[in-house]
Amino acid sequence: MMIREIVIVLHPVSVCVPVNHKVTLRVCAEGTGILSYQWFTEDNKEVPGGIKADLTITAKQTQLFVCRVSDHLFNYVFSDWVKVKVLDIDKSGLPVDWTGEPHIAINPKPRTVRKGTKVTLRCLAFGIPAPYYHWYRNGQPLLDKTSDTLQIEHATAEHEGSYLCSVSNVLAERWTEPVQVELEQMQQLPPPAPTASDKVALLIGNLNYSNHPGLMAPIMDVHKLSNLLQQLGFRVVSLLDLTKEEMLAAIDKFIQLLDRGVYGLFYYAGHGYERAGRNYLVAVDAPQPYNPKNCVCVQRVMHSMQQRQTALNIILLDTCRKWYNQDCMPSAIMPLAPSGNTVYGYATCEDAEAFEVQDGGKSTGIFTKYLNAHILQSVKVTHVLERVSEDLGRDPLVIGKQVVEIKHTLTEPRSLADPVRTTGYTRELHLRDACWRQANELPRKKRLMFLCGVEVEVSFSALFSNVLVVFAIVKTTGPRTQDCTITLSSTPTMEDLLSGPCRSEEMDSLLFMTSEKPDCSLRLCALQKLKESLVIKVELHYTHIDNQLRKTESLKVEIGKPLVASCNLHRRNHATTSKKKEGASVQSMGNISNGRQLHQTLAGPCRPCTRKAECAPKVAGTTSNEPEENDENELQDYTLAYRLAWPHYCKYYIERTECFFYLYDKEPHRWRSCFCDG
Numbered sequence: 001m002m003i004r005e006i007v008i009v010l011h012p013v014s015v016c017v018p019v020n021h022k023v024t025l026r027v028c029a030e031g032t033g034i035l036s037y038q039w040f041t042e043d044n045k046e047v048p049g050g051i052k053a054d055l056t057i058t059a060k061q062t063q064l065f066v067c068r069v070s071d072h073l074f075n076y077v078f079s080d081w082v083k084v085k086v087l088d089i090d091k092s093g094l095p096v097d098w099t100g101e102p103h104i105a106i107n108p109k110p111r112t113v114r115k116g117t118k119v120t121l122r123c124l125a126f127g128i129p130a131p132y133y134h135w136y137r138n139g140q141p142l143l144d145k146t147s148d149t150l151q152i153e154h155a156t157a158e159h160e161g162s163y164l165c166s167v168s169n170v171l172a173e174r175w176t177e178p179v180q181v182e183l184e185q186m187q188q189l190p191p192p193a194p195t196a197s198d199k200v201a202l203l204i205g206n207l208n209y210s211n212h213p214g215l216m217a218p219i220m221d222v223h224k225l226s227n228l229l230q231q232l233g234f235r236v237v238s239l240l241d242l243t244k245e246e247m248l249a250a251i252d253k254f255i256q257l258l259d260r261g262v263y264g265l266f267y268y269a270g271h272g273y274e275r276a277g278r279n280y281l282v283a284v285d286a287p288q289p290y291n292p293k294n295c296v297c298v299q300r301v302m303h304s305m306q307q308r309q310t311a312l313n314i315i316l317l318d319t320c321r322k323w324y325n326q327d328c329m330p331s332a333i334m335p336l337a338p339s340g341n342t343v344y345g346y347a348t349c350e351d352a353e354a355f356e357v358q359d360g361g362k363s364t365g366i367f368t369k370y371l372n373a374h375i376l377q378s379v380k381v382t383h384v385l386e387r388v389s390e391d392l393g394r395d396p397l398v399i400g401k402q403v404v405e406i407k408h409t410l411t412e413p414r415s416l417a418d419p420v421r422t423t424g425y426t427r428e429l430h431l432r433d434a435c436w437r438q439a440n441e442l443p444r445k446k447r448l449m450f451l452c453g454v455e456v457e458v459s460f461s462a463l464f465s466n467v468l469v470v471f472a473i474v475k476t477t478g479p480r481t482q483d484c485t486i487t488l489s490s491t492p493t494m495e496d497l498l499s500g501p502c503r504s505e506e507m508d509s510l511l512f513m514t515s516e517k518p519d520c521s522l523r524l525c526a527l528q529k530l531k532e533s534l535v536i537k538v539e540l541h542y543t544h545i546d547n548q549l550r551k552t553e554s555l556k557v558e559i560g561k562p563l564v565a566s567c568n569l570h571r572r573n574h575a576t577t578s579k580k581k582e583g584a585s586v587q588s589m590g591n592i593s594n595g596r597q598l599h600q601t602l603a604g605p606c607r608p609c610t611r612k613a614e615c616a617p618k619v620a621g622t623t624s625n626e627p628e629e630n631d632e633n634e635l636q637d638y639t640l641a642y643r644l645a646w647p648h649y650c651k652y653y654i655e656r657t658e659c660f661f662y663l664y665d666k667e668p669h670r671w672r673s674c675f676c677d678g
Helices: 218-231 242-258 297-304 366-374 382-394 428-438 505-509 563-567
Strands: 007-010 015-018 023-024 026-029 036-041 055-058 063-070 075-080 082-087 105-106 110-111 119-122 124-126 132-137 150-151 163-168 172-173 179-183 198-205 233-238 261-269 272-275 278-283 295-297 312-318 342-346 356-357 405-410 446-449 455-464 467-476 481-491 520-524 535-544 550-560 606-608 640-644 652-658 659-663 670-675
Touching: 015 023, 015 124, 023 082, 055 172, 110 119, 119 179, 150 481, 198 218, 198 242, 198 428, 218 233, 218 366, 218 455, 233 428, 233 455, 242 261, 242 295, 242 563, 261 297, 278 297, 295 297, 297 312, 297 342, 312 366, 312 455, 342 382, 342 550, 356 366, 366 382, 382 405, 446 550, 455 535, 481 520
Parallel strands: 015 082, 110 179, 198 233, 198 261, 261 312, 312 342
Antiparallel strands: 007 026, 023 055, 036 063, 063 075, 063 082, 105 124, 119 150, 132 163, 163 172, 163 179, 272 278, 278 295, 342 405, 356 606, 446 455, 455 467, 467 520, 481 535, 535 550, 640 652, 652 659, 659 670
16 A cells, blocks of 8 residues: 655745734644644744644744654654744834835944944845845945844945845845945045935916916826936925915924925926015915915925024925015014025016916916926936026026026035935834825735626726826726626725816826726825825726626726825814904005906917916005015014104004014114013
8 A cells, every 4th residue: 555645835934023913933844634733832832722734923033943744654854944033122114004015124323433343234024925135336246144133243445335234035136225334544535425314295286277377288297207206316296286275284393294304306397477575476366366374385495494403495486476566565574594405496586477378278477388398407406406497497488478587595515416314313214204205105006806707906096196086997808708897996086186178198108107097097196185084986897798788887986085185185283273363453455457368478379378367456546554464373463553753744654573663764764673571
């Protein structure tokens, strides 16, 4: 009688998990009759209850395990030994639905050492199966460095360079951030080149206005600039069509991402204007006429950025700066100490318009067009803007109409292409990374199997941080189906604000960035307004081969609150200090024409058009005493008008900002400030 051998066809695999994580070890064997299993630890002790092919344990400490497989004829065989490695380290970044792909828990840190001393770089990662490690220097693999720890016994000049580690298993591959290993230099070295501890950018483009002329260029301008900034190492949040409250909430989130040593960049494309030295960005829900209380003050954005002790602050505005109601007193913005890290790049100079070219397929803001052409250059950021200014000055469409203006207080040659060095900023980087990922996390790819046997793959892509594109592709057809088509819809319904007869074909081309063209796509805009979980309905339409009838099946996929929807921008915390009522009534300002048209001055297919509707002049003889707005509810400004019994009966306008009074004497036409101690 022949004895059939026991063959293990699937051995258990080693794993690396955080402490108290549940792990299942699995063995699969073939043999004669019913097989029995018994699991053991490295000290030959039987694992209580470990008598099945699958062993599920709560990992408390690092241990070795092996499984004995036996049959009723007393034949037995042992599986491979496997290690359950337990890391008692921070696992806060581990996804809740983690399925075993490598997750780097400890990244290597930069080292500056003396010549001849020992260098140790360490990388630890969770993974099921346990991940493999491979170290690289200056992009080249180190053949014998395949453990979680890289050691150099005697450091020499040849060991200097950029090191990183590849961590992989059968599920995925992850890479650490590169770190520098340098030797201490005894001699005096020149000051190091400027670096950033991180780079963060917020891009806002407003185009579909409720009460003002619509624009076309911000779509492509924001999209292209976003891609270029990502090439420069920026974490980018790009948003379209925001109300004032949404703009302020997005700016609040952006400010939270700024910290010591960070480069912060804020870009806006849309309608705007200037008033009493302040620049205002017009939200899509802003009514007519323009009023600061319905807009966002740029100077307050910069003030908030400077308070975060950033290494570089850049504000780029592709918007108009036409003056508006200059008779009003400006609200005070208390200055910080002198700061040498600020750059303003204006698309146009004071009291002038900024233009966009609308020719169907190549709509672009003229300023952003040249900005995108130069932004990748590794030169001082002000030099980039100077080159933009020179190119725009030669553009025949806007000669004599638009001139770039640059303001800055830079004291160092800082560039947008400066490298990122995180030394000393690890904790802040982890916190910022988690916050940034919240606004950019995409739903995972889904596979749906319909009753008719058709399999459909649903995937997701982000055009902007608040615009999600859903793709559906028929992967396999059923045995009795033909002519399969797919339709997609969402609950709640998210309007596609980027489609329409005036939108360029170039916008639609952004949908298909992958090599595999989908069978159906759905564009979901304005995700910042989403207050509940988003559900995608996939409808499959097919013809049944037997009866040639057209049939429909549907399945639903819940994807939560993707991208910026998870940030809940609709729940912005308003300032707790409320406005007090004004002490006296004021006269209303002159009306603005409701029949504004885009300003187009040149004939031909490539006409420049203003980003802002022109304001009608005031009615002759009308005096505007309207108080300046309270700059997003942060100041308490009061404007009173008195006629005092002085010679010449002078009229004074008084504005209180904290402990100062500002008085305007119409004779001899000057402002005077007075201190008030109570």
